[in-house]
Amino acid sequence: MIFMDRKAAVAAATVVASFFVYATAIAADPAVIVPPAVSPPKPQPVRELRKDIRDIRVERRETVKDEFQKARTDIKTIRATATSSGATKDAVRSQVKDIRTGAKQNIKDTRTGAREEIKAKQAELRRVRLNREFERVYRRFMAAVERLEKLATRIESRLKKFEEQSRDMSTSRTRLAEVRANISAARNDTEAIKTAAVSSGVALDAETALGSLRTTVKMAKESIRVAHAALVQVVNGMKPGRSGTPATTTAESSGN
Structure with a gap:
């Protein structure tokens, strides 16, 4: 039996060990290792909505004051002209009462209208903030998925090199196929975050929409975790002593 050259075997083991260290470092908690993105500037809609709310409050205050x-x-004028106009005290009191009643109703209507406008603006502001937050989550999760895809591609390349050395990598290749399916599911679940975020913006029941969106995020997070765990299993299976052994060749010799 003629086995692989000792130096070649040592070199192969070193390559696998180095690759294992590199892959394990990258694969560790993919949703966390993504470099933190630079905080984007506050979108214009948020500033505009805040300004609109301030303007509504200022306008309400000025309207009530006026x-x-x-x-x-008006009351001062009625009382000042009561004597010259010959109006009785009862008539003056009635006019004053009407003015006060009308003023109170106008003020009430102004405050009610302003309150409804502010409520609508605040709801829109919350929606914008939530969409911005879920967009950040979407980008972070998608970056994790893309890292897993790149790592799977590197593992695929390494498997081919091992197979060229006549090593049995069938188990690792089967696991890698499962990993790719898991990564594909993670990508689909992550894309669903964006769809759910758009749907929540037009939903009539905000609480229900928000709950659905949070559920979608949890599903995507779990899918990424499953894909990550499966990828680590593939990497562990490629460690020296766990992957396929080199093929051997038999040489026949004849003796006299």
Whole structure:
């Protein structure tokens, strides 16, 4: 029996060990190792919505102030002209009461309208903030998926080199096929985050939409975790002593 040259065997073992260290480092918790992205500037819609809310409050305050001032002026005028106009006290009191009642109703309507406008703006502001947050989660998860895909490609290349050395890598190749299926599922679940975020923006029931979106994020996170665990299993299976052994050749010799 003639076995692989000792130096070649040592070199192959070294390559596998080095690759294992590299792959394990990259594969460790893919959703965490993604470099933190630079915080993007605040989107214009957020600033505009905040400004709109401030403007509504200022306008409401000014309108209420003007209404009070107008009522006081009208009442003062009625009382000042009561004697010259010959109006009775009951008539004056009735006019004053009507002015105050009208002013109170106008102020109430102004405050109610402003409150509804602010409520709508605040709901829109929350939606924008949530979409921005889930967009950040989407980018982070997708970066993790892409890293897993790149690592799977590197493992595929390494498997081919081992197979060229006549090593049995059938088990690792089967596992790698399962890994690719897991990564594909993780990508689909991650893409679903963006779809769910868009749907939540037009949903009538905000709480239900938000709950559905959170569930989608959890599913994507779990899919990435499963793909990561499967990839680590493939890498572990390629460690020296666990992967296929080199093929041997038989040489026949004849003796006299």
